[in-house]
Amino acid sequence: MKKIIFAENFTTLEKSHFYSSLSFLTYRIFSISKWKYKLKLENKFLDYFWAYDKKIVSFYNARTAIFQLLNNLWFKSKDEVIINSYNCISVVNSIIQSWLTPIYVEIDKENLWLDVDDLIKKIWPRTKAIIVQHTFWKPSNIKKIVNIAKENNILLIEDCAHSLWSKIYDKKLWLFWDFAIFSTWRDKVISGVNWGFLLINNEKYFKLKNKIEKKLKKLNIKILLQNHLYNVLSFVWIKTYNFCSIWKTIIFLSKKFHLFNQVLDENEKKCENDKLYYSLPDSLAYIALDQLNKLFFIQKHRKSISIYYNENIDNKMFNILFKEQKQEDLNYFRYPILFKNAIDLESFYNYFKDKWIIFWTSWTWSNIAPKTSNLEKSKYKWDCKLAEDLSKNIIFLPNSTNVSIKDAEKIVKLINNYNV
DSSP: OOOOEEOSOOTTOSHHHHHHHHHHTTGGGGTGGGGOHHHHHHHHHHHHTTOTTSEEEEESSHHHHHHHHHHTSSOOTTOEEEEESSEEHHHHHHHHHTTOEEEEEOBOTTTOSBOHHHHHHTOOTTEEEEEEEOGGGOOOOHHHHHHHHHHTTOEEEEEOTTOTTOEETTEETTOSSSEEEEEOOTTSSSOOSSOEEEEEOOGGGTTHHHHHHTTOBOOOHHHHHHHHHHHHHHHHHHHTTTSTTHHHHHHHHHHHHTOSOOSSOHHHHTTOOOOOOBOOOHHHHHHHHHHHHTHHHHHHHHHHHHHHHHHHOOOTTEEETTTTSOSTTOOOOOOEEEESSHHHHHHHHHHHHHTTEEOBOTTSSOSEESTTSOTTTTTOOSOOHHHHHHHHHEEEOOOSTTOOHHHHHHHHHHHHTOOO
8 A cells, every 4th residue: 555654753653552542442541540650651751861959840742831830920911921933832821821912032043942132122011931943853042041031030931842852062952941841742752642740840849840740630531531542543544544444434424423532622722622621531541651751762763864864855945944953953844855945845845745745834824833733813013924934834844754765765766856
């Protein structure tokens, strides 16, 4: 059968997680909590990254981590939180649901990090926090931002959703200031289908751990089952994509009966999702723990595919972002390429789609991803032109664990022979 190649990272779509989730769809879902996998996962993370002196709090997802952190600090309604203008609506929603105001800062086009000059212009007395996003594994200009935060007495929160494993200045990202937020959502560096967590670096705030955990609720059983159904049905969907239209039946039934939850629901796209209070269930912690144990392999594979692209792609109609970045300290979570215009990008995307190669476009066509987000409700003011233009011209090549070197060779050959 003809193989379809996805740029999505789908890290949980493997046999072991298929069988685990299948078993969790039985009575086992009610007994696994006895084994305390959430605690084991948290200890494993702290152990894995030599972070024994930090505090960790686990949530159902990272947006809940951001919301709970902001809600348990001393901020007042209408205080401001500065964020990258090339971002995800889930971050924005968490800020707005905290009765705070997101302030968008322009990006540096080459690095996708916060533009320092624009950042300084947008700081004033209501500015209480900066969320520094290390976009697609590329470390932000963190030292400059740390100095700015210190000078202005502003809290700094590192958004490490894309940057698990990445380092800068021989120091792991997330160790530069007070807090760090991580995500192991279904399409992140590793995946527990869902898992978000807060790392508290500053001893001054260690008491927040107990304060936050007391407010969290157990995940609704329906939502929990939907997460495991995602693992089961998506695995079958990928394996049967071109066989008797089984995948179409799975998609139809999933949508009709809401068999698994969406990455972003319509309420979140309108910044109206207030269901941000769930803790991480043990059955999802079990899957995330298995993924954490495979982190080195996942990172090594993604890096090898990305370096192969770097060394062999020879098509001048687009630029490869981050190509010259120091290689040994990064996780290569995504492989972004940038076109000169949206027309060329769309032609490129459609050509490869016809070849059964699907590029990642979740952060394409809108600087507040996804493109169906309600920008009016997000309080975005259309004042970050570089971020707006870049989002229309960026796309991502496949480099996940589901992509083999043979697949990469096929993609490179097609790219080098492609012209408009």
